[in-house]
Amino acid sequence: MGFARRAGRRSLLISALLTLAVVLTAWAMTSLVKPGQFPAEAMASELPTTTAALTGPATVSDGDGLRLNGERIRLQGVDAFELHQTCGTGPCGQAARDALQRLIAGRHVACEPVDTDRYGRTIAYCHVDGVDLGEQMVLQGHALAFRRYSREYIDEEEVARRNRAGAWTSDFQNPADWRRDHPRG
Structure with missing residues (x-):
C-alpha cells in the first residue's frame, strides 16, 4: 500500500x-x-540581434580586408596572402589586394556581419552585385579557405588549385604560416 x-x-x-x-x-x-x-x-x-548589414562604398586594405562606413571588415572564411607576402609568382599579397579592388571596382559593397575578431574587426560575408567576394578571392587563387575558422570555400579552393589560378601556378606559403614566420613588430 x-x-x-x-x-x-x-x-x-x-x-x-x-x-x-x-x-x-x-x-x-x-x-x-x-x-x-x-x-x-x-x-x-x-532576442538580441546581430549587427545590421553594412552597405556602401568600400576601400580595400588587403586581400581579405576592407573599410566600409568607417568599420574595418575582414572577409569571413578566407585567408588571403599577406600584403607583403611573395610567392613563386611574385608579390602575391599585392596581387590579392589588387584582385579585391577589381572585384569591388568602386561599386557598393554589402556586408553581413557574423562576428568580431580579436583585433576588433567585423568578420562578415561581403557581396558586390550578388557576387560573394570571399568565394571569388578563393576561386581566383588569391586567398585560401580559412580552415581554422570555417569549413566554407574548401571546394572553391580545390577548383582554384586544379585550375592553377592565381598563386596556385607556383609554390607559396600558407598565409597563416607566413604570418607566423614574419611577426609584426
Missing part, C-alpha cells in the same frame, strides 16, 4: 509540474505577443 501511495503522489506531483509549466509558458507567450503577431515572431523580436 505504501508503494502505491508514493506512486500516486509522484504522479500527482508530475501532473502538477507539467500543468505549471504549461500555464507559465502560456503566460509568457501572451505577455510577449503583440496584436497581429505570431508567438514565434514575438519571441524573435525579444
Whole structure:
C-alpha cells in the first residue's frame, strides 16, 4: 500500500509540474505577443540581434580586408596572402589586394556581419552585385579557405588549385604560416 501511495503522489506531483509549466509558458507567450503577431515572431523580436548589414562604398586594405562606413571588415572564411607576402609568382599579397579592388571596382559593397575578431574587426560575408567576394578571392587563387575558422570555400579552393589560378601556378606559403614566420613588430 505504501508503494502505491508514493506512486500516486509522484504522479500527482508530475501532473502538477507539467500543468505549471504549461500555464507559465502560456503566460509568457501572451505577455510577449503583440496584436497581429505570431508567438514565434514575438519571441524573435525579444532576442538580441546581430549587427545590421553594412552597405556602401568600400576601400580595400588587403586581400581579405576592407573599410566600409568607417568599420574595418575582414572577409569571413578566407585567408588571403599577406600584403607583403611573395610567392613563386611574385608579390602575391599585392596581387590579392589588387584582385579585391577589381572585384569591388568602386561599386557598393554589402556586408553581413557574423562576428568580431580579436583585433576588433567585423568578420562578415561581403557581396558586390550578388557576387560573394570571399568565394571569388578563393576561386581566383588569391586567398585560401580559412580552415581554422570555417569549413566554407574548401571546394572553391580545390577548383582554384586544379585550375592553377592565381598563386596556385607556383609554390607559396600558407598565409597563416607566413604570418607566423614574419611577426609584426
